[in-house]
Structures are given as structure tokens and as C-alpha cells.
Amino acid sequence: ESIKDVGTYGDRKTIELCGRKISEDDWTNITPRILDHIGRNIYLQKNHPLSILRQKIIDYFYSNYLGHRGTPVFSVYETLSPLVTTVQNFDSLLIEKDHPSRRKSDCYYIDRDHLLRAHMTAHQAELIKSGLDRFLMIGDVYRRDEIDATHYPVFHQVDAVRLFTGTELHGDRWGSNGKSLFGNGTRTHDCQECHDEMSVKLVEMDLKTCLMGLTRSLFGKGISHRWTETYFPFTHPSWELEIDFNGEWMEVLGCGVVEQSILKKAGASDRIGWAFGLGLERLAMLLFNIPDIRLFWSKDSGFLSQFKEGTITKYKPISQFPQCINDISFWLPNDKFSANDFYDLVRVIGGDIVEQVSLVDEFTHPKSGKKSHCYRIVYRHMEKTLTQEEVNAIHSKIEKNASETLGVIVR
Ligand code: FA5
Ligand code: MG
Incomplete structure (x- = not known):
């Protein structure tokens, strides 16, 4: 144990x-x-x-x-x-x-x-x-x-x-x-x-x-x-x-x-x-027929009660809640930066309401040579509709933490 x-x-x-x-x-x-x-x-x-x-x-x-x-x-x-x-x-x-x-x-x-x-x-x-x-x-x-x-x-x-x-x-x-x-x-x-x-x-x-x-x-x-x-x-x-x-x-x-x-x-x-x-x-x-890998970790009886030892039955989604999409852009630090560190940070703060994180844009400033990344974070709760306020609160926490711990500068 x-x-x-x-x-x-x-x-x-x-x-x-x-x-x-x-x-x-x-x-x-x-x-x-x-x-x-x-x-x-x-x-x-x-x-x-x-x-x-x-x-x-x-x-x-x-x-x-x-x-x-x-x-x-x-x-x-x-x-x-x-x-x-x-x-x-x-x-x-x-x-x-x-x-x-x-x-x-x-x-x-x-x-x-x-x-x-x-x-x-x-x-x-x-x-x-x-x-x-x-x-x-x-x-x-x-x-x-x-x-x-x-x-x-x-x-x-x-x-x-x-x-x-x-x-x-x-x-x-x-x-x-x-x-x-x-x-x-x-x-x-x-x-x-x-x-x-x-x-x-x-x-x-x-x-x-x-x-x-x-x-x-x-x-x-x-x-x-x-x-x-x-x-x-x-x-x-x-x-x-x-x-x-x-x-x-x-x-x-x-x-x-x-x-x-x-x-x-x-x-x-x-x-x-x-x-x-x-x-x-x-x-x-x-x-x-399980559409999302996070569902395996659900403690919700609406999910768990659908399955029975010994038989394979198709999952029926209870309902589909809307996604909430927020982007975050930042300048990378001069020393090394690992995208996986950022993904982990998003997971630690956002937890399972983060459905997806993807790098949607990167560019290098022509004069300063500084690199910038833009990540799209898709939020979705498996069991309820998230309000924009709830998402914003988490999103700002991610921005704050990223600048504090990864040395990035949020734009
Ligand atoms: C291995 O992990 C080897 N140890 C497998 C092996 C064992 C080869 C013995 C030879 C002899 P791989 O990283 O490809 O290999 O993973 C094996 C399987 O795990 C994949 O085919 C896939 O079904 C599953 N898998 C791998 N990564 C993920 C992932 N991120 N999410 C879900 N399933 C995954
Ligand atoms: Mg493989």
C-alpha cells in the first residue's frame, strides 16, 4: 500500500x-x-x-x-x-x-x-x-x-x-x-x-x-x-x-x-x-466507446454504474458540457525551457478540468531575438458547465505560476 x-x-x-x-x-x-x-x-x-x-x-x-x-x-x-x-x-x-x-x-x-x-x-x-x-x-x-x-x-x-x-x-x-x-x-x-x-x-x-x-x-x-x-x-x-x-x-x-x-x-x-x-x-x-481518457479516473457513479464485470457494454455519455478556450502567450526565458514543464504546471493548477493544451503559435522577435510561445488551453468539466469566472480564475493562476516558476514573461 x-x-x-x-x-x-x-x-x-x-x-x-x-x-x-x-x-x-x-x-x-x-x-x-x-x-x-x-x-x-x-x-x-x-x-x-x-x-x-x-x-x-x-x-x-x-x-x-x-x-x-x-x-x-x-x-x-x-x-x-x-x-x-x-x-x-x-x-x-x-x-x-x-x-x-x-x-x-x-x-x-x-x-x-x-x-x-x-x-x-x-x-x-x-x-x-x-x-x-x-x-x-x-x-x-x-x-x-x-x-x-x-x-x-x-x-x-x-x-x-x-x-x-x-x-x-x-x-x-x-x-x-x-x-x-x-x-x-x-x-x-x-x-x-x-x-x-x-x-x-x-x-x-x-x-x-x-x-x-x-x-x-x-x-x-x-x-x-x-x-x-x-x-x-x-x-x-x-x-x-x-x-x-x-x-x-x-x-x-x-x-x-x-x-x-x-x-x-x-x-x-x-x-x-x-x-x-x-x-x-x-x-x-x-x-x-469511451471518448476521453480522463473518464477512467471518474469517481462519478453516472460513469461507474454503466459497467459490469465480465461484460463489454458501450458507454453512453450522460451529457456534453461546453468547452471554454483561453490562450496564454509568453516570452521564453533565455536558458532552457521545456514544454512538458509547462504542461505539468497546467495540470497541477487546472487539474482534470483541463482537456487539452497545445502550442498554437511560436515566433522569434526579429530585433531582440527573443522567442515567444502561445498555448491554447481548452477547459471542460466532465460533469458540469464551467462559468467564465471559474475559468478566468484558474487561467490567471496558471499565468502567475508560470512567470514565477518557469521564468517566462506573460505578454
Ligand atoms: C513500451 O512501453 C514497451 N515496454 C513495450 C514492450 C514490452 C515492447 C515488451 C517489447 C517487449 P511503448 O512505449 O510503445 O512500448 O508502449 C506500449 C503500448 O502502451 C503502446 O503500444 C500503447 O498501446 C500504450 N501506450 C504508450 N504510450 C501511451 C500513452 N501515452 N497513453 C496511452 N497508451 C499508451
Ligand atoms: Mg510505441
């Missing part, structure tokens, strides 16, 4: 979360509003659409992968702590020290060594190390990102890993010493240097069959899909699965053949395997 409490330790603030006390340093960028989401566990909340979808995915794995005695072969981990180390989130997955995904502008850091996990893959290496061959990891993940109807700084992922011994993959065809999994060639675009090409093909087929089975079990047999090749530091080869949603391709997951050095380090060097990670919100928005 997690506690959210900010105290002081000497002259440094300490942050207490998930049973740990951590002193702030120059990497700390976690905000109280984000801390408030830890422990909500909406993905485990009975009759919540995210929980219904989570259970459907677990059921697919339980019913399609049975052991000799009819017991499930995938084990499920869904209460792993979201507070992780940079080793878990990055190093254990071969993510280079200067990889953009480590940036302060992209993650929520508690201090330089701890962050809120940015993907469920953060737990992969340690679970393999503990001796597991087939498992699912489900939970909340945290990323600093743009703000719109499909992006929220907290979302949920299901990750999975399946490892094979030589015998499991090939049967007894090659004997059971597992040698046939490995070759000693060079890395090509579809095979790691240490892998046997035939084995990699079988792993790819098993992975894609599994994921298409899952997609069809959720969306029906007629769903159109395509696989695209992609890159992850922790898998090779790697793919993304896209499905056709109203004539547009939508990415639903990333996957691939696990980098062998990860398995080796985790004590599973005699195995080969696949992994994938998918986002629950995007799938749930399609399945339940």
Missing part, C-alpha cells in the same frame, strides 16, 4: 511513497497531483472498465494455455510496486545511458535513482531471474506527455513474457540439449547474432499467434490488423501491432524476441523467448 506524505529531512524535503522515504534532489520532478494517483488501483477496481478488460486478457491466457493437469501456465503479477529504480526501468533492459526515454522531461523522478515506472517491462528481468518462464505483469505506468483526449500521465499496461527450452520449442526433433536454439552468426535485421534463425521464426510465430488470438477474442474475428517492424533496446527483432479503427491504424502494442543478454544475466541462458507490452486504455476506449 502506498502513503503519500511530504515531510522534511534536514533542509531537504523527503517524499514518502510505497513504504519508502526518499530525499528530493535535483532530479525530483514528481508532483503531488501525480502522487495522488498512486494506490488508486482503478485497474483492480471491480466493475471498472479497465478491470473488465484486464480480466478478459487474463482469461484468454488462462483458457488458452493450460498445463498437463489443466492448470494455467502463465502466472499473473498485478500488485508490483510502481516505485522502481533506474536499474529496473532502464539498465536491466539495455536502455543506453543517453537514451531519450530517460530524460527528466519524459519521466517522473523521485530522485536521480528512483522513478515511477514508465513501462511494466521494468519488472521483466527480476521476474525471469526468480525462475519464471511464463508470466503477465499488469499495473499503472507514469509518463510526462502531451495532454489530450488519448493521453494522460498515468495509464496502464499489460506485459507478458514466454520463454522456451529447446525441447519446448522444437519437441524432441533435435534432442533435448537445447543446442538448436543457438547459432553463432552475425546480427541481421531479423535475427540476433547468437540465435538460430529457425528457432527465432518459431518464436515469432508463437508470439504473433498468441497476440492475434487475443485481439480476435477482444474485437471479433473480422478485425483488420497489420504488423510493422520497430525497435526496442530490449527485443530483436521487434514489432508493433496496429488495428484498424474507423479507417485509421492504431498502435496497440509493442513486442519482440527478448535480447539474449537479458536472459543470460537473469540465469536463463538456455532459453529463448518473446515479450510484449500493451496499453489498456487505448483498447478499453475502443471496446467500451
Whole structure:
């Protein structure tokens, strides 16, 4: 269970979360509003659409992968702590020290060594190390990102890993010493240097069959899909699965053949395997017809009462309240300015009544060389009509805070 409490330790603030006390340093960028989401566990909340979808995915794995005695072969981990180390989130997955995904502008850091996990893959290496061959990891993940109807700084992922011994993959065809999994060639675009090409093909087929089975079990047999090749530091080869949603391709997951050095380090060097990670919100928005990602966090019974564990029903909007649009323009400071810092500030002050923030104009003054940004903030309450006074009060607070903390000069 997690506690959210900010105290002081000497002259440094300490942050207490998930049973740990951590002193702030120059990497700390976690905000109280984000801390408030830890422990909500909406993905485990009975009759919540995210929980219904989570259970459907677990059921697919339980019913399609049975052991000799009819017991499930995938084990499920869904209460792993979201507070992780940079080793878990990055190093254990071969993510280079200067990889953009480590940036302060992209993650929520508690201090330089701890962050809120940015993907469920953060737990992969340690679970393999503990001796597991087939498992699912489900939970909340945290990323600093743009703000719109499909992006929220907290979302949920299901990750999975399946490892094979030589015998499991090939049967007894090659004997059971597992040698046939490995070759000693060079890395090509579809095979790691240490892998046997035939084995990699079988792993790819098993992975894609599994994921298409899952997609069809959720969306029906007629769903159109395509696989695209992609890159992850922790898998090779790697793919993304896209499905056709109203004539547009939508990415639903990333996957691939696990980098062998990860398995080796985790004590599973005699195995080969696949992994994938998918986002629950995007799938749930399609399945339940939910138009805005913020609705998942609603405590309103008008929303929650529409869903029932075990069934997929379409969401019916209670009513649509009007938007209120205000722009803010400011001169940027001379030193560095990150748009994500501004987005966070808007979120901290405006909270969930901010529907969208977008950069609508930027220009450089021809004489002074100073840069100016104009952001459009769209306010909309999910459950009532906002008055112009209410919006103005929040908007001025954002202006005031931006000039005080980001060094910008409001125009
Ligand atoms: C990852 O997070 C990888 N860890 C996935 C993976 C696992 C690859 C294991 C290989 C092996 P990515 O950042 O693309 O990859 O996110 C995975 C999925 O999460 C996306 O396909 C999407 O469905 C979902 N997702 C990503 N960002 C967001 C977001 N801002 N809002 C909602 N869903 C998101
Ligand atoms: Mg992606």
C-alpha cells in the first residue's frame, strides 16, 4: 500500500511513497497531483472498465494455455510496486545511458535513482531471474506527455513474457540439449547474432499467434490488423501491432524476441523467448466507446454504474458540457525551457478540468531575438458547465505560476 506524505529531512524535503522515504534532489520532478494517483488501483477496481478488460486478457491466457493437469501456465503479477529504480526501468533492459526515454522531461523522478515506472517491462528481468518462464505483469505506468483526449500521465499496461527450452520449442526433433536454439552468426535485421534463425521464426510465430488470438477474442474475428517492424533496446527483432479503427491504424502494442543478454544475466541462458507490452486504455476506449481518457479516473457513479464485470457494454455519455478556450502567450526565458514543464504546471493548477493544451503559435522577435510561445488551453468539466469566472480564475493562476516558476514573461 502506498502513503503519500511530504515531510522534511534536514533542509531537504523527503517524499514518502510505497513504504519508502526518499530525499528530493535535483532530479525530483514528481508532483503531488501525480502522487495522488498512486494506490488508486482503478485497474483492480471491480466493475471498472479497465478491470473488465484486464480480466478478459487474463482469461484468454488462462483458457488458452493450460498445463498437463489443466492448470494455467502463465502466472499473473498485478500488485508490483510502481516505485522502481533506474536499474529496473532502464539498465536491466539495455536502455543506453543517453537514451531519450530517460530524460527528466519524459519521466517522473523521485530522485536521480528512483522513478515511477514508465513501462511494466521494468519488472521483466527480476521476474525471469526468480525462475519464471511464463508470466503477465499488469499495473499503472507514469509518463510526462502531451495532454489530450488519448493521453494522460498515468495509464496502464499489460506485459507478458514466454520463454522456451529447446525441447519446448522444437519437441524432441533435435534432442533435448537445447543446442538448436543457438547459432553463432552475425546480427541481421531479423535475427540476433547468437540465435538460430529457425528457432527465432518459431518464436515469432508463437508470439504473433498468441497476440492475434487475443485481439480476435477482444474485437471479433473480422478485425483488420497489420504488423510493422520497430525497435526496442530490449527485443530483436521487434514489432508493433496496429488495428484498424474507423479507417485509421492504431498502435496497440509493442513486442519482440527478448535480447539474449537479458536472459543470460537473469540465469536463463538456455532459453529463448518473446515479450510484449500493451496499453489498456487505448483498447478499453475502443471496446467500451469511451471518448476521453480522463473518464477512467471518474469517481462519478453516472460513469461507474454503466459497467459490469465480465461484460463489454458501450458507454453512453450522460451529457456534453461546453468547452471554454483561453490562450496564454509568453516570452521564453533565455536558458532552457521545456514544454512538458509547462504542461505539468497546467495540470497541477487546472487539474482534470483541463482537456487539452497545445502550442498554437511560436515566433522569434526579429530585433531582440527573443522567442515567444502561445498555448491554447481548452477547459471542460466532465460533469458540469464551467462559468467564465471559474475559468478566468484558474487561467490567471496558471499565468502567475508560470512567470514565477518557469521564468517566462506573460505578454
Ligand atoms: C513500451 O512501453 C514497451 N515496454 C513495450 C514492450 C514490452 C515492447 C515488451 C517489447 C517487449 P511503448 O512505449 O510503445 O512500448 O508502449 C506500449 C503500448 O502502451 C503502446 O503500444 C500503447 O498501446 C500504450 N501506450 C504508450 N504510450 C501511451 C500513452 N501515452 N497513453 C496511452 N497508451 C499508451
Ligand atoms: Mg510505441
